Amino acid sequence: MTERHGGGPVAGSLTARAAVGAASVRPGEIMSQDVVIVLDCGSTNLRAMAVDGHGRIVARSSEKSGTEPDPDHKDWHYWPFEGLYDKLCRCSRDVASQIDVRSVRALTVTTFGGDGSFLDADGRMLFPVISWKCTRTLESQRHMSRYIDPDRVVQISGVGHFSFNTLNKFIWFREHRPDLFDTAKHFVFVSSLFTHRLTGRLTNDATLVGTSQMTDLKTQDFSDAILSAVGVDRSLFPELIFPGEVVGPLLAGAADALGLPAGIPVVSAGHDTQFAIFGAGAAPNRPVLSSGTWEILMARCASIDIPPPDAIDDAFTCEWDVLRGHYNPGFQYVASAVIEWIGRNMYGELAGSAKYEAMIAEAKAAPADCRGVTVDPNMLVGKGAIANLSLDVDRGTLFRATLVGLAGRLKHGLGVLETVGGFKADELTLVGGGTRNQLWTQIKADTLGIPVRTLEEPEITVLGAAMFALKGAGIYASAEEAREAFRLDCRYTQPGVPA
Template sequence: MDNEVIIVLDCGATNLRAIAVNASGRIVAKQTAANQTESDSQHSQWHIWSLENIMNQLNQCARALMPQLSDYQVVALTVTTFGVDGTLIDAKGNLLHPIISWKCPRTIEVMESIDKYIDAKRLQSISGVGSFSFNTIYKLIWLKENHPELIDKAHAWLFISSLINYRLTGVTSTDRTMAGTSQLLDIHQEQFSQEILDAIGLNADLFPPMVQASEPIGVLREKAARELGLKKPVPVISTGHDTQFALIGSGAQPNQPVLSSGTWEILMARTTAIDTQSLSNYPGSTCELDACSGLFTPGLQWLASGTLEWVRELFWPKEAKPDVYQQMIEAARQVPAGCEGLQMQGSLLNPASHPGWQGLALNTQRAHFYRAALEHLAQTLSDNLLTLEAIAHFKSEQILMVGGGTRNPLWNQLKANATGKTLKILDEPETTVLGAAMFAFAGIKRYDSIAQAQAGFEHHYHYIQPSH
C-alpha cells in the first residue's frame, strides 16, 4: 500500500494546502498557498471568505503535487478545514450570501442578545458548544434578521467543508464534525436539536443528510479531477473539522488529555461521557463531537503563548526573534522556583479576574516576570486538567502534547511539575492531515478501523517526567 496516497485538501485560515500521505502516515509531498479573508462590500470591517479563491488555490496546490507523485497512485481525496463557517445555497449550488468568516465581528451583538431566543446556558447544555460569537448559530440568526428572504429561498446550508465537497462531487451533505461546532446540535443525540431550531425559527430540512467521517461522499466529477491535475476521478471521503482530526492524528486514545499549545492552549480529550449541564460554569469551555461516533471532545482554552509574547514585548522589545526566546528561557532558568515571591494572577482576557502581578521587590528583574508567567500558565493547565477530568468523568496518567509551545523545554518541565503528569510530546506537526488521511484510508477499506489506521501510522514521541 505504500505506493498509494491520499490527497488531503487542507483549508486553513492562513494557508491552503494539498498534501499527499501514504498508508504508513508518511507525507510524500505538499504544496502551500496563502489564504486570507476579504472585506465584505456591505461593511469594510466585516470579513468573508471567497470560495472561488479557495478552490482556485487548492486546485493549483494539487496540480503542483502531481510531478512529485509519478511513482504513486492517488486512491482518494478528503477535505479538512476550520469549523463553524458556511453559507446558504440555492438549488443549483449557487451561494446566496458570501461566506461569513469566523473573524467577522458582525455576529457579536447576536451572541450577546441570544437570550431573546433561548437561554444561553440551556443552549450550551444541549449543544455542548461554548458561547463564541463566530458559531454557526449566530451567523444563521444574523442572516434571518437581516436577509430573511435568503432563508426563504435557500435550498440548503452548507458548511465550508461541504461547500468544497459539493464543488468536487456535486453532492450536498452535512459534515458531522463541522455540525458539531455549530451550536445547533443536540450533542447527546448527534443530530440537529429541534428545540434550538424551533427557538431560532429554522427548519431541520435546511441541512442535507449528515455524513460520518470516513464515509464516501461521492466521486470526483471529471471537471474537478482535471482542475486538480488528476488523471482519473477518485472517491471523496468525508473528514471535516481540523481539531477533531488533529486529535486522531496525534495518536490520542479515549480518555487521554491532549494539549494543543500555541498562542492559545486548548486542553481536550476524547471521552465517552460529558456533563454538558456544568459546562457553562467554566469560561472557555466547549464540547464538540469526536470524529468517531459515540465519543465527545470536551475542551477548555486559555491564552498561553499570547501571554508570553506580551511579556516579551514588554521586557525584550529590541531583541531579534527567534534568538530572543532562548535568551528568555536561559534567563528564567536562573530564577528559583516561586520567582522569589513574584506571582502572575488572573487572565489578561478576563478583567473580572483582576489580572496583574503580586510580590514585586527591589530585586525583581525581567526574567522573574517571564518565569512567573510560565509558572502561572503551568498552574492554569493543572487546574483545567482537574476540571476536564471532573466534567468528562475520567482520570489521566499522561498529557499528550502537540503544537509550537512544546518547543519550550522550561515550560514543558514546569507543566509536568505542576500537573504531576508525564508529558508525551509528539514530534510530528501535521496531526490534522495525518488524522484526515487515516479516516480516508479507512473509508476506502485499506484499514478495517480507525484504531487499526492509528496503529498503522508511524508516531514519534519524547517524554518529560515531573522532577519532583
C-alpha cells in the same frame, strides 16, 4: 527535561518508532505505493500533503491562509472561499508534481470549525463565509436570551458559549439579513463547501456540525428546539455524514484544477481538532492537548453527562467525536495568539524565527517566579490582565509570565475534564505547533505535575485525516486499523526538571 522514546506504547494504540518523515523518503520510493491526499485549510496556512499507508508524508506544499476584512467594518472578517480553494488547488498541483498520481487512492479535506455559508438551489454562495475571528457575533451572543435560554442551549448541545459559534452567526443573520432565510436552499459548513466543489454532492460533515451549538448532543443531529428558536427549519442543512464516508468521486473539472486523477473517492473528514485528537490516540485517562492559535484540551468518551449550568466553565465544550456515538469533552482558550500578541508588541524589531528564538531565550533567562508578575491570558473576551508590574520587569520576564499563565489555564481545564469524564490524568499528550516551544512544554509539565508526551510528528491533524481517507479508500478496514499502521515517535518531558 526531555526523554526520547523509540519503543513502548504511545497514547491509545500508537507505538513509537524512529522518526520517519518526508526527508527520509528517497525520490521514486513510493511510486508503487498507495497514497492519499489531505487538503488542510487552516487559519494561518493551507497545505496539501500526500500520505502513504505507513503514515509517511511523502510530499507537501503550503501557502498562507487568512481572512479579508469587511469594507465597512474593519473588525468583521470573512474567509475568501474562492481564494482559499485556488490556493489549495495550487498546493495540490505542486504535490502531484512530486509523486506518481496513479498511486493516489483518495482525497480528503480538513478545516477549522464553526464557519459556513448559505447556498441557493443551484449551489451558489449567497453570502461570504463569516470567520470565527469576526467580532459581529459578540453582539449576537449577548442577544441569545431573546430567542432561547443560553443555559438550555449548552445543556442540549454540549457546546460552550463562544462568540464564533454558528448559532451566533444565525442570530446575526436573523437580525441583519433575514432575507437569506427566504432565498437560501442550503447552509453548508466550510469543509463540506470544499467537498461540494470537488464532487457536486451537498453534505455536511458531522464533526463541523458538532461545533455549531445548534445540535442535540444525545441524538447527534440538529436540535429542533434550538433551530425553531431562531426560525430555522432542519431541511436547510444537507445530509450529515461522518468521517471516513465517501462523499463522491472527484469531478473532472476539480481534478484538473488539483492535478489529480478524476474519479478518485473524496472522503469526508472535517474539523481539524478532532483529527489531531484521533491521530494522537486519545484515551479516557490520556487527554490530548492540541496547541496552536487555540489550545484545545480534549478526551474521547463513549458517553458523557453535561454538568448543570452553574458548574460549566465558560471555556468548556463538548463536541462530536470522529466516530458516531462518541464525544469529545473539551476545554479551549486562545494560546499562541497571545504569544503572537507579546511578540508583536514587545519584539517588534525582530521577525520570523529570530523573533521567537529571542523570546524563548529571554524567557528562559528570566526568574522562575517571574518577579511576582502574573498574566491572565483570557484576552479573547476582554478579560486578559497583567498584575504586579515593577520597574525591574523586562519583556522576557513578561513573556515567561504569559507562558505560566497559559499553563495555569491548562491546569484548570484539565480539572474540568477530569470531573466531567470521571478520570484522573497520569500524563498529557501534546500535539500541534506549540510543541516546538520546549520551554512552554516544560512549564506545562511543571504546572500539571505529570509527564507531557509530545508526538514528534507536527502534522498529526493531517495524519489523523489521512487515517480516515485510507479507510474510505478501502486500504484499511477502519481508521483504527490505519492508526495501528502509523508508527510515530514521541518524547517525554518530566515535571520538576529545568528545561
